[in-house]
Amino acid sequence: MKKFMNTSDDFLKESLQGFGAAHQDIVSVYYDPNFITRSQSTKEGKVALISGGGSGHEPMHGGLVGHGMLDAACPGFVFSSPTPDQMLAAAEKVDSGAGVLFIVKNYSGDVMNFQMASEMMQSPNESVLTNDDVAVEDSSFTTGRRGVAATVLVEKIVGSLAEHGGSLQECKSLGDKVNKNSGSMGVAFSSCTVPAAGKPTFELGFDEMEFGVGIHGEPGRRRDKIKPAQDITNELLEAIIEDLKPNSNEEMLLFINGMGGTPLTELYLVFDNAKKFLDSKNIKISRSLVGNYCTSLEMQGASITLTKLDEEIVKHWDSKVHTAAMRWGM
Amino acid sequence: MKKFMNTSDDFLKESLQGFGAAHQDIVSVYYDPNFITRSQSTKEGKVALISGGGSGHEPMHGGLVGHGMLDAACPGFVFSSPTPDQMLAAAEKVDSGAGVLFIVKNYSGDVMNFQMASEMMQSPNESVLTNDDVAVEDSSFTTGRRGVAATVLVEKIVGSLAEHGGSLQECKSLGDKVNKNSGSMGVAFSSCTVPAAGKPTFELGFDEMEFGVGIHGEPGRRRDKIKPAQDITNELLEAIIEDLKPNSNEEMLLFINGMGGTPLTELYLVFDNAKKFLDSKNIKISRSLVGNYCTSLEMQGASITLTKLDEEIVKHWDSKVHTAAMRWGM
Amino acid sequence: MSVNFLINQAKLIQEVIDAHALEIEKLDQEIGDGDHIFNVQRGIKLVIELEPTIKELPISKALNQIAMKVLSGIGGSSGALFGTLFMTMAKGENIDEGVDYKKAIEIFSLGVEAVKQRGKADVGEKTMMDVLIPVANCLQDGIQNNRDINEILTEAVQVAEDGMLSTKDLLATKGRASFLGERAKGHIDPGARSSQLMIKTVCESVIKK
Amino acid sequence: MSVNFLINQAKLIQEVIDAHALEIEKLDQEIGDGDHIFNVQRGIKLVIELEPTIKELPISKALNQIAMKVLSGIGGSSGALFGTLFMTMAKGENIDEGVDYKKAIEIFSLGVEAVKQRGKADVGEKTMMDVLIPVANCLQDGIQNNRDINEILTEAVQVAEDGMLSTKDLLATKGRASFLGERAKGHIDPGARSSQLMIKTVCESVIKK
Ligand SMILES: Nc1ncnc2c1ncn2[C@@H]1O[C@H](COP(=O)(O)OP(=O)(O)O)[C@@H](O)[C@H]1O
Ligand SMILES: Nc1ncnc2c1ncn2[C@@H]1O[C@H](COP(=O)(O)OP(=O)(O)O)[C@@H](O)[C@H]1O
Ligand SMILES: [Mg+2]
Ligand SMILES: [Mg+2]
């Protein structure tokens, strides 16, 4: 395993320390229990947004803490959900009386830990559960679908509404809507290596890819031979479109997300290929995002997310934001 | 080779197309010859900054075109310097009469091609040559040192001066100063693969790293066994400090740059380790940057850059910027 | 059941889990995200480190401290589930007046019921519940029918193993493995394996006495 | 020397370079950035594609178009250097009135001198100059001494090969390989190899006639 690390035990802590030191103007980092808040306290009457999840997906969620987005993030160990004490400590710090909205990716561990925190909390709180990964079949009898890259979009859009004075219920509703309007699917060219494990989570042949991979290296729909980018892009988009069923001429946001080990150059190429395909389907891309936002350690690969837009979503997407990883308008 | 690509011939073009489509508000992309300009034309009397170099280092330079930074960028083929016709076409588009400053990384190919463009141009122009890579010995009898990640800092800082009305000579002087004040060195954990080559540029054993690597995968000072991050960081910093000879309590900018395949989590860990070392040397880090800015395709690794700060440099570092890859204040 | 008993069991469990670490790691890599073994190992270590803090405490307080440590120190699904198990056991009625076999089985069963509520998974969904629920049932049955405790525990070891093995051919409907659909078939659930090993360890150590 | 001759030479060179592509690629991977072979191959292809555009042009215009194509189509060091070579040759005095051996050698030598200015590298710095300069000198010497052209060209082939081989043990002081210091020793310079192959191809094809 080749990583910039000293020991796997210190990996998370040192990374958090570096993050905190590099972005003192935006965030404060707390330890034992670990959580990240904005460097300025929540203004009175503003709903506090808290997300969290296993580490290894940076910049999500710590890099998304700041004006117009999250109030706090709770990083678990690498790929392990955080624990209720982290969420409670974070909530205590950032709750200004208007309630707390938890943004939770749909994994058993995350869901259960956030639920326990929610039950232990005295103050009003709600949760938005993201489950945008169309690689997995949805069903109310099972855990359902995974929450992946659309979580970033939910955090941006709901973050703006909270900043503009939206109530806890309004924030939850908008979060649920953005999640429902979104579909994602990813593909991996290489595995990632969890520091504590020291070896790759899975093995891929030199000419293989994992189609529909999860953000922890969970197996996807199938293992496939590697293909031209246009073919991969088309197949990902077909799966997403089949799920979202957009109308012709529907306006959408196209998000090309890198898994951590794929450079921007390739992500822009995927964006190009995606646009060609979507143009041919009369789907209008009126907003976009390209970059490494919801990653899987050093995994090579990318995911595509499409989100149906309406006036409210566009307004809150465009509004200003100031976090370590996403910043515009200020 | 696993890449998001269709054919190696179309790699650059499709990537540029995606870049242009994703950032229409900031840039315009031109083809044959290829160059990228701001979507708005240079305001009268403002010195035009043009950089360029081989592709494969994204977001440098195209992602650094925009308000407060570059006016144009000329992308060559992957790892091949661009050609004079690109620079001439770009200059023609963005020169508003106050002259053109070329920012060129010190490689024979880049230097010669930019020189030819400069000689062919009618209007006033100057060049800043960056050569911050301390892994290579400096000498006036040889090509000298390579230009690497400090180029990004030069572009930001000089970009601000140009925006604030600095003359061509003033811009050149500031660029030379920032370059002289900067030292960089990198380490690679894996090779990169040039699309046209289809196989890795070099081979590294499972426990080896290339210490002092160049941004095209050029060999560095030595091949070494992989070490704890703190050791690697210390050695890189020692080499840089030996070159820059900062005073005790000198204020510096610390830039941890990813090579493309190393995730943010690790870069922040390196930032932490670097801060620990610099604290012990009484070097004050008063500005910082962490991320993938000057990359080498999908190479795993990182480089560290230190820049001595003074009031002028800090002012122009802090001023607002609006490019695809670097944005603050607006 | 005493605090001392709990700590000793944790130490025995540590040995057994460590001996099966690679196997459990591999199971979670195949149908999960690979962290289950580290989660479990970290949890056990934290519980053992609690010894000086809890050894003089009444068992309800000790169990509660263990629960909090497990809950805050593990993370992931197993942290929430094992945390819930101990939190519920700590709330057992009158346990500070002594915990005999009957009481121990009672509070364990209450704990398993709470875990079932927390994870909303029942038998047959390819999780640790395929071990925990049958074991709780077997223990309760045995004690209600006044059977010999060694016999009951011996049966529980077998039931745990059967439950664990049964997960192999199941389709997962809860937890991370549920994302795999048919592809999860043919793999034993990591949480079922670690729970089964813990139950086996505890039961056999008690039988030995 | 005619436009037709230039195009035919480009086609011959293409065959030879393609046959040595892997070798040249490896050389630039060892002490450069690996793109030299692609740069050269792209350049040759572009020149050959110019055939319909330039075949009726006077040689000065044809050479100039070749120069511009090489300059704008290759990039990197070799694009600037080969571009400079052709740009300078295109400027040769009175070449549209016919180019005999003497004239050809004269404009080639002027071109090499311009390349030397452009790259600021002389013999002994481990670049293509270790081939180009000795070859230009050998050709000029030969023609000034009125030696037999076949003899001159045969010698030039040998001089090119010696120059190319000499780069192996040199320390590089110019170009990308200069970054390597001692580590560049033991490797032949890719630009020297490609230039040598081109010179060999041209000379031998002329000798054959
Ligand atoms: N909803 C659930 N109910 C019961 N057990 C579950 C549930 N979800 C997961 N598990 C158990 O948790 C185990 C995985 O634990 P672990 O790897 O520590 O957490 P995570 O899945 O969050 O990475 C699974 O093997 C399964 O036995
Ligand atoms: N300053 C120079 N003068 C002469 N030749 C040079 C110079 N710099 C580089 N070269 C030649 O160029 C060759 C490399 O060309 P190429 O790989 O196409 O460009 P780059 O080095 O920009 O990648 C070297 O092998 C060397 O022969
Ligand atoms: Mg986990
Ligand atoms: Mg090159």
Ligand SMILES: [Mg+2]
């Ligand atoms: Mg797991």
Ligand SMILES: [Mg+2]
């Ligand atoms: Mg080269």
